[in-house]
Amino acid sequence: MNKKQRATLADVARRAGVSPVTVSRAIRHPDMVSEELRERIDEAVKKLNYIPNHLASALASTRTHIVGVIVPSLTNGVFDDYLGAIQDVLNPAGFQVLVLNVRYSEIEEEKAIQTLMGYHPEAMIVAGVDQTPRSLDLLRHAGMPVVQTMDVSGAPIDLNIGLDHEAAGAAAVRHLYELGHRKIAHLTARADPRARRRHAGYQRQMAAYGLSTEGLVGASPRPSDVAMGGELLDEILAQVPDVSAVFTCNDDLALGTLFECQRRGLRVPDDIAIVGFNDLDFCVAAVPTLTSVSIERQQMGRWAAESILEIIRGSGKRPKQTRVDVGFSIKARGSTAATRKPARKKG
Amino acid sequence: MNKKQRATLADVARRAGVSPVTVSRAIRHPDMVSEELRERIDEAVKKLNYIPNHLASALASTRTHIVGVIVPSLTNGVFDDYLGAIQDVLNPAGFQVLVLNVRYSEIEEEKAIQTLMGYHPEAMIVAGVDQTPRSLDLLRHAGMPVVQTMDVSGAPIDLNIGLDHEAAGAAAVRHLYELGHRKIAHLTARADPRARRRHAGYQRQMAAYGLSTEGLVGASPRPSDVAMGGELLDEILAQVPDVSAVFTCNDDLALGTLFECQRRGLRVPDDIAIVGFNDLDFCVAAVPTLTSVSIERQQMGRWAAESILEIIRGSGKRPKQTRVDVGFSIKARGSTAATRKPARKKG
DNA sequence: TTGAAAGCGATACCAA
C-alpha cells in the first residue's frame, strides 16, 4: 500500500542496465530490440512483476485503446450477447471495452458519458438513439466515432445500427391478427424509448385494423420481471375477459404471462396466444414454446465494433455504410400456433 | 478527430485568465477559490466543454478512483444484482467501477487481472476463490485491497465474503431427503468451481444417507441455458425412470427441468420435485413456484464495496472483520411441496 | 487565496 510499490519502466531499465526507452520498445515492438537486451529486459520484467501503467502510456501516446460502451441494463440476456460480440471483435484488436450500465436512466447516462469521456476512449457505443440533448451534445463534440445501436429512429449522431421497433410492434400485431386474433393485448413494463416505440407500433397496427385497444394495454412503471407478466395479465383479464392474445414488450413478461395462464388453467395458445420480444433462450424451452420477435443483438454489437476498428485503422475515414437496419424476425412457435379454429378464442 | 480537439486545463486557465492550478482547485475544492474566480472558471469550463482528463489526473495524483471488478458471467441475473450493489456504494463515494467479464475462463481472468492492474485500481473485487496460481500471485502482490466474493473455501488472499457451496449442495439434498425423496438427481452445466462444490456437497450428502448416485448425475460441458435443463433430465430419465427429485446447479436448469416435466406430463412436485440455485426472479412466478437456494448477492457486493471504502479511507487499516460467511437459505416453494405422501413418488 | 516549479510513468521524435 505504500508509495512506490509497483515497479515502473525506469525500475526495469535500471535492473536490465538499459535505458527506459529500450524497455518500452522491448515490450511493444520486441523485434526492434536485439535479442540479448530483450532477454535481459524480459527477465527484469518478470523479476519485478512489472505491469505497464496504462494511464501513463495512454497519456503519452494519446492512444488509450479504450472503447466506451454504455448499456441500459444487464438484467436480461440481451446485452450480454451484445457485449460479448463487441468484446470478441475489440479485445483481439488490442482494445479494452469499458462498460457502464446506466440502468435505463437518462441522468445516469449523461453522467456515464462524461465519465467515459474522462478516460478519452477512442470511440463510443451507446444503446438507443434517445439520449438527452446534453448527452447528444457531448457525443457530437466528442471528436471520436460514436455508434448508436438497437434503434434506427431519427437522425443518428454518427454511425447507427439497429431496427425499427415501431415496425416490430406492428408486425407482432399483424402476426396475431393473421392467426385470427382480434382482442390483442399489450403488456409493457417500465418503458424505455424502444419499448415505447413497440407500443406505438402496436397501437398503430391495431388502429389500422380498426380494432379498439380499450382495456387491452397493461403497463407498469416498475422495471420488468417475470412475475409482472402475470400481474399485468390479471389486470387485462379483469377488464377484457375474452382477450385472445397478448404481445409483451419483452420475454420476461411473456414468460410471466405463460405462467399466469397455467395458473389459471388457460390453454396457450388455444385460450390465449403469446408473443414476446427478444427471443431469449427460454423461449424454445417453454411449454408451449414461446413465439418471440428475434433481434440481431450479436450482429449489432459486431458491426458497431468492426466499424469502429475500420475508422480507427483508416485514421478517421468513414466507412461506406454508416447506417444499418438489421430488421427483426418473428419466430413463430407454439404459443401462437394455429391449433384449432383460427378465429375467435376463449368463451 | 485531429489533435488538440479537447480542451485542457490550460485552455480553461487561459480563457479565465488564471493559472492552471487555480482551475484545478476550482474544480476539486471550489471553496478554496474566491467566488469571482470560481465564476469565471466555471464559465470557461462550460464554454470550452472541458472534461478533466482522468488519465492525467490519476497519473499526477496517484489516485485513480478506480475499483476493478471481475465477474465470470453476465448471462444470468446473479451478477447484475451484485454489480448493482457494488456501484451503489462506490459511485457515490467517487469511485468508478471497472467491470471485466471473463466468461468463466481462467485464462481470460488472468488477462483481465493484468489489464485491470494496468489501470492502477485502488482495489479489486474478484468472484470466487479459485484463481490460477499466476492470478493469485498477481493479486497478492497487487499492493491493494483484494476482495474475493461468492465463496469461502480455502485461504483468502485478503478480504473474503461468500458462502459455502458444498454445504449449500448438501442442504439441497437434505431438504429433498426430508421430504421423503431418495432418488435425487443432480444436473449441472459447464461447471465453474462453485458449481463443482455444490456437486460435491450433493455427493457427500447422498453418500451420508447411504444413497447411490449412479445414473443420477447429468452434466454438460456447455454453458447452461434453459433448454439444457430439459436435455439433462431426459438423460437421467433414460437411466433412472423413477427418479423422484432433481437438484440443479442453477435456476436456468431448474426452469428447463420444469418445462421438460410439463412436456412429458410429469407432475411437479408429485412425480418430480425440483430445487434450483440462486433464487432468480422467475422462481416465484413459475407454476408451480420453484424451490431454490437463495444467496446474498447484494449483501456480498455491498460488503465488498464498503470494506474497500473503509480501508481506503482509513489509509490502509484493515477492518475488524476480513472474512464473512453470508450463508444461504432454501426457499421452499411449490416444486418441493409435500403434496401427497411424503415418501416414495412416481411408480 | 493564488501561482511557480517539479513530477507522475510512459511515448515520440530525433540523434547517435
Place this chain on the structure above:
DNA sequence: TTGGTATCGCTTTCAA
C-alpha cells in the same frame, strides 16, 4: 539498434 529529451494533462508541494 539504442538513448536523450521534451511532452502528454494534471496534481502536489512550497512560496508569495
